[in-house]
Amino acid sequence: MPRFCIIIPVYNHGRELLQVLTQLVAYNLHCFIINDGSGSETNDYLDQANKKFEWITIITLEKNGGKGAAVKAGLRFAYDQQYTHALQIDADGQHCLEDIQKFMDESIKYPDALVLGQPIFGKDVPQSRLIGRQISRFWVWVETISKSIQDPLFGFRIYPLFRTIQVLDTNRTGNKMDFDPEIAVRLYWGNVIIRNIRTKVSYPDGSISHFNMVEDNLLISWMHTKLVFEMLFRLPILLWNRIKKL
Numbered sequence: 001m002p003r004f005c006i007i008i009p010v011y012n013h014g015r016e017l018l019q020v021l022t023q024l025v026a027y028n029l030h031c032f033i034i035n036d037g038s039g040s041e042t043n044d045y046l047d048q049a050n051k052k053f054e055w056i057t058i059i060t061l062e063k064n065g066g067k068g069a070a071v072k073a074g075l076r077f078a079y080d081q082q083y084t085h086a087l088q089i090d091a092d093g094q095h096c097l098e099d100i101q102k103f104m105d106e107s108i109k110y111p112d113a114l115v116l117g118q119p120i121f122g123k124d125v126p127q128s129r130l131i132g133r134q135i136s137r138f139w140v141w142v143e144t145i146s147k148s149i150q151d152p153l154f155g156f157r158i159y160p161l162f163r164t165i166q167v168l169d170t171n172r173t174g175n176k177m178d179f180d181p182e183i184a185v186r187l188y189w190g191n192v193i194i195r196n197i198r199t200k201v202s203y204p205d206g207s208i209s210h211f212n213m214v215e216d217n218l219l220i221s222w223m224h225t226k227l228v229f230e231m232l233f234r235l236p237i238l239l240w241n242r243i244k245k246l
Contacts, residue, residue, distance in 0.1 A: 002111050004104060004158075005083040006031040009070035012038050013091040014045025020089070021053055023097045029087070031056045034074045037064030067155075068179025072168060079161045085111075086159045095156045099199040106195050107158045113193035114164075114184060116149065117156035119201040126203065132217065136181055139224040143185050143231045145238050148194040152181035156199060159183075163192050177216040178223040185227055189234060191241065 006029050010017055017033070024031060033056055035046055046058055059077055061070060071088060078086045085107055089095050095117070106115050121130070133153055140152045157180075167173075167186045174182050188194055231238065 002085045002107060003083050004029055004085050004087060004107070005078050005081070006087045006089065007034065007071060007074035007078060008032070008089055008091050009034045009036055009067050009074065010038060010042065010046070010091040011036040011064060011067070011070070012042050014038065014042035016093045017042075017091040018045055018049055020091060020093055020097070021049055021056065024100075025053075027100055029055070030083075032074045032078055032086075033058045033091075034070040035060040036066070036070040037061055066174075066176030066179075068173065068177070069175040071179060072173070072175075075159060075161065075164055075168070079165050084161055086161055086164075088155055088157050088159065090155045094201050094203060096200040096202075099156075099197065102197055102199070103156075103158050106197055107160075110193055110195055112160055112163065113195045114160065114187050115158040115195045115197060116151065116184065117154045117201075118150040118196040118198045119154050119156075120198055121201060122203075124203045125201075132220075136220060136224070139228065140181055140185055143224070143227045144188045145231075145235075145242055146188070148188060148196075149184050150196040152184045153177075154201070155180055156201075160192065163187060163190060166190070174219060174223055176219055178219045181220065182223050182227065189238075 006024065008017065008031060010033055033046065035058055049056060050058055059073060061073060075086055087100065087103060103115050107113065133151065136152055140149050141147050164187065167183065167190055171186055173179055
């Protein structure tokens with residue numbers, strides 16, 4: 001049986017994190033919270049969480065390195081603690097945590113798979129997010145010659161840790177918002193099965209996003225540029241694997 005844990009990257013979402021942790025109590029899973037150089041207010045909330053919940057471990061990064069850097073730190077820490085699978089969720093309360101069991105059931109059924117959330121958006125979704133997602137999906141489909149990855153940007157997913165650490169050890173991956181789509185593509189290139197789980201996502205009033213429209217879109221564009229060129233070298237293998245799956 002897989003041994004699951006939860007990884008939550010946190011940067012200045014202390015109040016929201018407490019609400020998320022309260023919802024996670026029922027799942028009885030150890031949670032690694034990666035404090036990505038947050039400010040004093042969030043640190044105070046983390047202290048409260050540490051006193052309230054026995055099943056969390058807080059890993060503090062001295063400087064803000066970006067979401068990707070925080071997730072990678074959490075993945076490596078979880079793997080060192082002998083966990084086999086890591087459920088990644090965001091700290092801002094946008095994910096439907098009631099669907100965690102669906103993700104875990106899929107991971108148990110396909111233990112070697114990367115289980116990705118496929119978001120169901122409501123009317124509150126910013127249009128700029130939808131447009132950016134469509135662009136990123138298109139390039140990921142080009143890079144994989146497949147539509148296996150339905151949403152490369154969504155941070156609600158389960159990683160098979162052994163295969164993920166292999167990829168991290170052999171590739172230089174992005175440290176910010178470019179990490180989520182890149183690691184999905186590289187795991188696909190490594191013949192990791194992709195499973196997609198439909199799940200609702202919400203954008204609560206007053207929620208704070210750390211997605212920088214200029215910097216992060218440039219990083220993601222550069223990441224896709226590199227992956228497309230790398231895909232050209234992999235093209236014969238990708239085409240052969242594609243044929244075998246037909």
